[in-house]
């Protein structure tokens with residue numbers, strides 16, 4: 001559907017779920033890929049399902065994006081191997097739903113540092129390379145419906161996701177004249193590792209399906225399609241937006 005031949009795409013959190021599917025689609029669209037998660041091995045074995053991991057189009061490294069220096073290291077490794085970054089996808093994310101009265105500083109910091117600080121410096125890292133070259137580029141942040149819905153026990157996660165939507169607008173404005181588009185994709189309920197446990201609770205899956213106007217949870221592939229669209233020339237006049245891919249879930253929660 002999309003052609004990214006020769007373009008360089010950097011994706012964080014590519015060992016499973018949405019990030020892995022985004023990587024697969026960009027790979028099939030001809031891109032060169034820089035991929036990371038906290039475990040190079042996990043990414044390598046996941047990607048092996050659809051690519052030869054020794055392919056020169058692939059760079060796979062370990063980088064914990066909750067630590068700023070690792071984001072720079074990931075960016076630098078991508079630029080050293082491929083000479084540029086055309087598209088940067090901030091996707092690495094974690095959640096720890098729990099009653100607020102039980103929240104600890106360690107869990108709070110882990111979620112904020114991965115989902116908020118990691119994205120902020122991810123955007124900065126990408127923009128530094130794009131501004132240096134002066135040819136523009138695009139950034140896609142993976143946000144969430146939680147940016148606008150109100151789910152008890154999700155205060156920290158939801159705040160980081162609202163921050164992602166807001167910083168997407170800020171950066172779109174800051175770098176608009178430099179040809180850098182910044183957008184956000186907000187997935188609804190998508191079966192992946194992040195929510196596996198939550199949906200093991202009897203009735204949880206059914207209750208979610210009943211809440212969603214389209215009557216079903218989404219698929220990683222439907223989220224990835226939105227990311228490729230926003231990264232592509234077809235979205236050349238779109239910036240600062242959050243596109244919810246949620247089967248209408250945000251309509252219910254308001």
Ligand SMILES: NC(=O)c1ccc[n+]([C@@H]2O[C@H](COP(=O)([O-])OP(=O)(O)OC[C@H]3O[C@@H](n4cnc5c(N)ncnc54)[C@H](OP(=O)(O)O)[C@@H]3O)[C@@H](O)[C@H]2O)c1
Pocket residue numbers: 012013014015016017018019036037038039042043063064065066091092093094114142143144145186187188189190191192193194195
């Ligand atoms: N699934 C949903 O319903 C849903 C809904 C809304 C938003 N989202 C968002 O979608 C994004 C992807 O989540 P997912 O659903 O695909 O869940 P997932 O399968 O758990 O994927 C999360 C990815 O992030 C990586 N990761 C986590 N912490 C990291 C860190 N500190 N540094 C580097 N990589 C890290 C994980 O890899 P390692 O464990 O190997 O490090 C994994 O590859 C997240 O931002 C999430 O908030 C998901």
